[in-house]
Structures are given as C-alpha cells and as structure tokens.
Amino acid sequence: MPDDLFYGADCEMRIAPMADATTAPAADDWINIPFVSFSGNVSRERRPSPELGLPRHNSLDPVKPTPGFERFSGDLTVRLDSRRTPLLLRHALGAPTTGAAVSGIYPHVWNSGSKTPHYFALAIRTAADQVREYQGLAVPSLSLSVNAEQTQDFELTLPLRGLRRSRLADFAGDAPPAMVSAGAISRALLKIDDVAATRTGEATWNWDRGLAEEAFLSTTPTISELRPGAASMGGTARFGSVAEAFDDIEEGDTEFSAKVELLGVLTNHKITFEHPQAMLNAPPLAVSGPGLIERTISWFAFQDADAPGARITVNNNVATYA
Numbered sequence: 001m002p003d004d005l006f007y008g009a010d011c012e013m014r015i016a017p018m019a020d021a022t023t024a025p026a027a028d029d030w031i032n033i034p035f036v037s038f039s040g041n042v043s044r045e046r047r048p049s050p051e052l053g054l055p056r057h058n059s060l061d062p063v064k065p066t067p068g069f070e071r072f073s074g075d076l077t078v079r080l081d082s083r084r085t086p087l088l089l090r091h092a093l094g095a096p097t098t099g100a101a102v103s104g105i106y107p108h109v110w111n112s113g114s115k116t117p118h119y120f121a122l123a124i125r126t127a128a129d130q131v132r133e134y135q136g137l138a139v140p141s142l143s144l145s146v147n148a149e150q151t152q153d154f155e156l157t158l159p160l161r162g163l164r165r166s167r168l169a170d171f172a173g174d175a176p177p178a179m180v181s182a183g184a185i186s187r188a189l190l191k192i193d194d195v196a197a198t199r200t201g202e203a204t205w206n207w208d209r210g211l212a213e214e215a216f217l218s219t220t221p222t223i224s225e226l227r228p229g230a231a232s233m234g235g236t237a238r239f240g241s242v243a244e245a246f247d248d249i250e251e252g253d254t255e256f257s258a259k260v261e262l263l264g265v266l267t268n269h270k271i272t273f274e275h276p277q278a279m280l281n282a283p284p285l286a287v288s289g290p291g292l293i294e295r296t297i298s299w300f301a302f303q304d305a306d307a308p309g310a311r312i313t314v315n316n317n318v319a320t321y322a
Contacts, residue, residue, distance in 0.1 A: 006127045013038065014171060017091050018119040021136050021163060021225050025121050027173030033088065036077040036155055038124060040134060042165065044070045069215075070222050072134060072162035076122070080154040080262060082183035082269035082316045089312060090321040091120035092139040092158065098320060105268045105315050112207060112310035113303065117227045119163075129169050136163025138226040140211035142312075144260055144273050146188040147202040154185045154262060161211060161226055183269050183316060185262045190237055193256050201294070203237040205260045205273040207310040233275060233310045234300040235260075243283070243295040250280040258299055264316070272313045275301035 015033045016025030045068025054063055078088060086108050090096065094116060096108040123133040139158050146154060189196045190203040210229030218224055235258055249256060259274035278299040287293055301309045 004127055010125075012125045012171075014123045014176065015088070015091055016121045016123075018121055018135065021117070021119050024135065025172070030123070030171065030173055031087065031176045034079065034084065036079055038074065038076050038122075040072070040074040040132065040160075040165070042070060042072050044068065068221065072160075072165055072222075074134070074160040074162070075157055076160060077155055077157045080156050080185045080271060082185065082264040082266060082271055082314060083318055084182065085156065085271060086314045086316070086318070086321045088156075088158070089314070092118060093312075094118045095322050096314075101319070103268065104317050106317070106319055108314045108316070108318075108321055110312045111308040112209075112231055112233070113308045115228060117225065119226075122160075123168075123171055125171065131168040131171055133166050133168055133172075134160075134162045134164070135166075136223075136226070137161070138211060139209070140226075141206065141208040142273075143204065143206040145202070145204045146260060146262075148200065150188065152184050152186055152265070154188065161213075161223075163223055163226070164220075183264050183266045185271065186265045187263050189261045189263070191257075191259045191261055194259075197237065197239070199240045199243075201238045201240055203235065203260055205235045205258075205275070207231065207233040231309065232300075234278070234298065235275060236296060236298045238294060238296045240292060240294055242285075242293055243297065246280060246283055246295070246297050250282055253279065255279055256299075258301075266316075269316050270314075272311075272315075274311045274313065275299070275309065276307035276311055277302055277304050277309065 013033050013035050014030040016029040018025055046065040047068045049063050049066050089110055093110045096110050099107040119136050119138060121135045123131050125131050137160050140161055141159055190200045210231045211226055212229040213223050214225040216224040255277055257276050258278050259272050262271040264270050278301045281298045283297045303309045
C-alpha cells in the first residue's frame with residue numbers, strides 16, 4: 001500500500017517539441033518549465049462483456065469488462081511572463097513569425113488559422129524515482145481573464161489533449177540548462193481600436209481552436225491524431241459605467257479590434273492577446289439597487305483579407321523562438 005510522501009514544491013516539469021504525433025522528443029530537446037499547477041486525467045473505457053458460457057459464481061453479477069479506448073486530457077497553468085510564455089506558445093502553436101528588432105525589442109507573432117498540427121510532450125517528476133511523461137499533446141483552446149486588481153500574478157491556463165502516457169524512473173537526457181530569467185507582467189489594459197478603454201473592471205479573451213480527434217486502425221487503442229478544426233473566438237469586458245460608446249458600435253454594426261495588452265515589468269516588454277476584427281453582441285442594460293450602473297459587453301471575432309481572427313504577440317529582447 002502507498003507509504004510515500006511527495007510535495008508539489010518538489011515537482012519538476014520539462015517540455016519538449018515533437019516532430020509529429022508519433023516521434024518521441026530528442027533527449028536534448030527537453031527544457032525546464034516553471035508552472036503553477038498541472039492536472040492529468042485519463043479516461044479508459046471499460047466495456048461490459050457480453051460473453052456467456054464462462055465459469056461464474058452466479059448468474060447475476062457482471063463478469064470482468066473488456067478494456068476499451070483511452071483518452072487523455074488535462075490542464076497546465078503557468079504564470080504569464082514576457083520571456084517564458086513564448087516558449088510554451090512555441091510548443092503549442094509552432095514557431096512564431098518574428099519581426100526585426102526595434103531598440104532591441106523583437107515582436108513574436110502567432111496567428112490563428114494554421115492547419116498544421118503541432119505536438120509536444122510534458123514530463124513531470126512526481127516522486128524521487130518516478131516521472132510521468134505525456135506525449136502527443138495539443139492545446140484545444142486558449143483563454144485569458146484579467147481584472148483591475150491583479151499585479152504580477154497573471155496566469156494562463158492551457159487545456160491539454162494527448163495521445164500517450166508512460167511512467168519512467170527518471171527524465172530522458174541530461175538536466176536542461178537554466179531557463180532565461182523572468183520577465184513578469186505588471187498590469188493589463190483593454191484596448192478597443194488601439195485606445196485604452198477606461199473604467200474596465202475585468203476582461204476576457206478566448207480562442208477555441210476546434211481541435212478534432214482522428215482515430216485510425218492501429219496497434220494501440222488511443223486517439224491517432226489531433227488536428228485543428230473550425231475555430232471560434234471572442235471576449236467580454238465589464239465596465240463601471242453605462243458605456244454608451246459601445247451602444248454606438250453595436251447599433252452601427254461597426255467592426256473594431258479588441259486586445260488585452262499585458263505590460264511587462266521590463267522596459268517595452270508586453271504580451272498582447274488580440275482579436276483584430278470583431279463585432280459587438282447587443283449589450284444588455286441591467287439596473288438594480290442604488291449603486292452605480294455597470295455594463296458588460298461581449299464580442300465575436302472573425303477574419304478578413306488583412307487579418308486572422310486571433311493573434312498573440314509577444315514583445316521582448318529574445319531574438320528567436322525557432
């Protein structure tokens with residue numbers, strides 16, 4: 001029976017890219033990744049056995065079920081950081097498009113709409129001689145929530161879907177080099193058409209990638225492939241005002257851009273979660289009590305000839321995340 005003790009603070013996590021759904025990461029591709037929390041869930045179908053004529057203790061109790069299909073899901077929460085977050089995005093979404101530096105600051109851009117699947121692996125040490133490794137991971141969606149009282153505790157939670165899991169005695173390969181020093185986030189802004197919106201209490205941004213499962217005949221009873229599908233995306237914001245300007249946008253059926261801009265503590269560092277083209281849903285007006293009237297808006301994003309539906313940009317002093 002279990003008698004081991006191991007604490008979350010003792011855990012170490014590593015991440016590595018995968019060339020495709022089946023090729024294991026190279027031993028020297030693993031890097032350490034700080035994280036806030038992780039959950040890994042495995043669902044294994046157990047199918048009732050329909051066979052008759054087996055030796056039984058009685059005729060009413062079920063017999064041993066047959067093993068069925070296995071699926072993996074999970075969540076990884078990390079602290080948003082202008083230097084480290086791009087490492088995670090590079091594994092989940094592929095290499096960014098990096099522009100030329102301006103005063104030593106490079107823009108790294110990820111756009112929605114890519115058909116190319118990107119897979120990665122996570123390994124987490126959960127005991128002194130026990131490592132749980134998950135391969136063929138993909139991110140089905142990204143979402144962000146910020147509020148006015150947050151200071152340097154901004155987090156990003158990535159839902160995970162995966163293809164395989166294993167348990168090892170130790171990490172593959174040698175210990176990775178130390179990660180680049182942190183670039184914490186200090187404050188968040190909501191910008192509408194590149195103008196900071198005032199009286200914003202909280203805002204959300206989301207991008208559902210429409211990840212689709214593919215199961216093929218194979219030697220393993222697991223999902224064979226996870227590929228991007230038809231996406232959906234949008235956001236919300238709450239204002240401590242009547243927010244009449246948004247009535248004008250909605251009534252005029254006006255297109256606008258919406259972005260949550262996270263400002264780094266390092267000079268000119270920032271992370272931007274953007275919907276370059278969006279339209280407003282009709283905002284409700286709710287009045288109650290003697291207090292101030294607050295307003296909540298929501299929007300849906302879409303592509304046009306010039307821009308995708310969702311875009312993530314990280315500005316920092318790291319030259320490449322190839």
